[in-house]
Amino acid sequence: MKPGNATITVTTEDGGFTASRLVTVTSKGTATTLTADPSVRAGQSFLVKLGLIQVATPIFAEDFVLDYDTSRFEFIAAKSLRTGVNLVTTKQLESGKQRFILASEGILSGVTGNPDLMEITMRAKDSSTSGTGRISISQATVADETGNEQSASLSTVQVEIAAGMIGDVNGDGKVSIGDLALAAAAYGMTSESPGWSQVKRADLNGDNKIDISDLAAIAHQILK
Ligand SMILES: [Ca+2]
Ligand SMILES: [Ca+2]
Numbered sequence: 001m002k003p004g005n006a007t008i009t010v011t012t013e014d015g016g017f018t019a020s021r022l023v024t025v026t027s028k029g030t031a032t033t034l035t036a037d038p039s040v041r042a043g044q045s046f047l048v049k050l051g052l053i054q055v056a057t058p059i060f061a062e063d064f065v066l067d068y069d070t071s072r073f074e075f076i077a078a079k080s081l082r083t084g085v086n087l088v089t090t091k092q093l094e095s096g097k098q099r100f101i102l103a104s105e106g107i108l109s110g111v112t113g114n115p116d117l118m119e120i121t122m123r124a125k126d127s128s129t130s131g132t133g134r135i136s137i138s139q140a141t142v143a144d145e146t147g148n149e150q151s152a153s154l155s156t157v158q159v160e161i162a163a164g165m166i167g168d169v170n171g172d173g174k175v176s177i178g179d180l181a182l183a184a185a186a187y188g189m190t191s192e193s194p195g196w197s198q199v200k201r202a203d204l205n206g207d208n209k210i211d212i213s214d215l216a217a218i219a220h221q222i223l224k
Helices: 177-185 196-202 212-223
Strands: 004-011 018-025 031-036 039-041 045-053 055-068 073-080 085-094 097-104 111-113 116-124 131-144 149-151 155-162
Touching (some): 031 131, 045 055, 055 116, 073 085, 097 116, 177 212
Antiparallel strands (some): 004 018, 031 045, 055 111, 073 116, 085 097, 131 149
16 A cells, blocks of 8 residues: 555445545655765765665665766765675666665674665766756665565655866865865875865765875876
């Protein structure tokens, strides 16, 4: 039964008595959740968290399709956020559609309740105009230990994108030696480091650390 309103009419077997009731079915099943930074700068990578809510009985495998606006975003990477749950495979189905398949490690690693499942790294494409982009879960199927499959409700998150360019770490509208200096001073920092939010724009490849690949990428942008 899908969420919504329905009128149910009951007639006794001899046909002598009929009763109607309007019933409202609310969604009580499992639903997906997506959370992301509400605003990012073009050229910057950012994290999207995929979770589930209201998982009543433990599930052991999950199949999701992420849909995103390709004029605004690109998919960089994804990982499981849960011990005992692996992102087994991921595949680009078509432009702007990425599928993820996860599976648990054994009977004790079933997923229940309201878990965070995956962290997805996206990048806002370079853009000289600000705007809004949508990222959605367009398909979600989960399955329990007996192999019963169930659809989970879908979800969407909107992200505001401020105009910008890749490699412009200090936000002055050009890529130059100042950006490289800022990144060089942040060398070795990771997403776990204090102050990451101030320097994460130097993480050009979106792997949550600032290292030689990012410095090389900024230098490359300077020469372009
Ligand atoms: Ca700059
Ligand atoms: Ca990096």
